Amino acid sequence: MLDKIHLQNILFLDIETVPEVHKFNELDETTQSLFADKTAYQRKEDVSPEEFYHRAGIWAEFGKIVCISVGYFVIKNDIRQFRTTSFFGDEIKILQDFTNLLQNHFNSPQVVLCGHNIKEFDLPFIGRRMIIHGLEIPNKLNSIGKKPWEIPHLDTMELWKFGDYKHFTALKLLTHILGISSPKDDIDGSQVAEIYYVENDIDRIIIYCEKDVLAVAQVLLKFKRLPILTNDEVISV
Structure with missing residues (x-):
């Protein structure tokens, strides 16, 4: 299957998320109660x-x-480049800009979306936030009513599972065992909220997010038995 998917027809993606407000006491009482109910099974x-x-x-x-x-x-002409770009700022604008990218440049039937654990996290999160904001869900994200083989999503974690549904492998571990530079060499996901709300350093978050995108592309190249990217082949636009 992977051999039939051309690299030019893959859009790699990653998202970074934070609590909707900085502090718990900034939530209204109803939301506080609902959060308590939602997390009761996870909290000690x-x-x-x-x-x-x-x-x-x-x-x-x-x-x-x-x-x-x-x-x-x-x-x-046999010259390979991997280009990255990011959307950030107001969440509605992030979602609208991402939708415009999908609709205007990556909407052909051959294009698939690729990420690590995107089927369980990134894509559902994007879709739910679009619904919350009253935005139209682009066709590439909308899986409602589609058969599994009709959904144009490629998940490197799912590929690594080989059908083992109880198996979870973090991207950091997968890159390590495949000999790929770790995308977690500066921060990890648990630090994003503090960097966003306390340090106000969105640029650091963007760099981290783009490193994850690059890491997923490197992993897929390994799956396809192709040479991984060199620094000269990676361009941020």
Whole structure:
């Protein structure tokens, strides 16, 4: 299957999310109660919803997207480039800009979206936030009513599972065992909220997000038995 998918027909993506507001006490009472109910099964008895709120960014109901990074291959005359770009700022604008990219440049039937654990996290999160904001879900994201083989999504974590549905492998581990530079050499996902709300350093988050996109592309090249990218082949646009 992978051999039939051309690199130029793959849009790699990753998202970074944070709690929708900085502090638990900034939520209204109803939302606080709903968050407590939602996380009750995960929290230990001695951990309050307020203490657990730093993890709110993993749920679309209580989090928001602060960055979507994408990457794609451009191959001309046997010269290979991997170009990355990011959308950031107001969440509605992030989602609209990402939709415009999909509709105007990556909407052909041959194009597939690729990421690590995107079927369980990135794509559902994007779709849910679009619904919350009243935005139209682009065709490439909309899986409602489609058969599994009709959904143009490629998940490197799912590929690594080889059908083992109880198996989870983090991107950091997968890159390590495949001999790929780690995308987590500066920060990891647990630090994004503090960097966003406390340090106000969106540029650092963008760099981190684009590194994840590049790492996924490198992993897929390994799956396809192709040489991984060199630094000279990677361009941020």
